[in-house]
Amino acid sequence: MATGKFYEGVGRRKSAIARVRLFSGGGGFTVNEKPAAEYFGLPSLVGQILSPLKATQNEERFTVSARVKGGGPVGQSDAVSLGLARALLAADATFKGALRKAGLLTRDPREKERKKPGLKRARKAKQYTKR
DSSP states (O other): OOOSSEEEEEEEETTEEEEEEEEESSOOEEETTEEHHHHHOSHHHHHHHHHHHHHTTOTTTEEEEEEEESSOHHHHHHHHHHHHHHHHHHHOGGGHHHHHHTTOSOOOOOOOOOOOTTSSSSSOOOOOOOO
């Protein structure tokens, strides 16, 4: 793991929370101390977490270390992406226009709706029988 000065950003999505640290130099990307491609597996999820670096043309300039917990793979990848975008913004404020244009600074507010008493799920009720 890289040491020294870093920039940090926190990202959230559904029930996943990611703390992303940005170190100068290198170009590596680790998630929970594993390479990002090994942790997420799917190329689409790896592309999702790398999108803030691609939007600002900084794939080789920074080494990224992320700690993520909660949620599933899609929520975790979105949380890492938001955390990385916020860390890039902390590193250099001139990235704001590119990140905003790519839609990477907006947190997705959708959360799972709670289950209500007397129902099977949040809104699913028993089927009505007339006879």
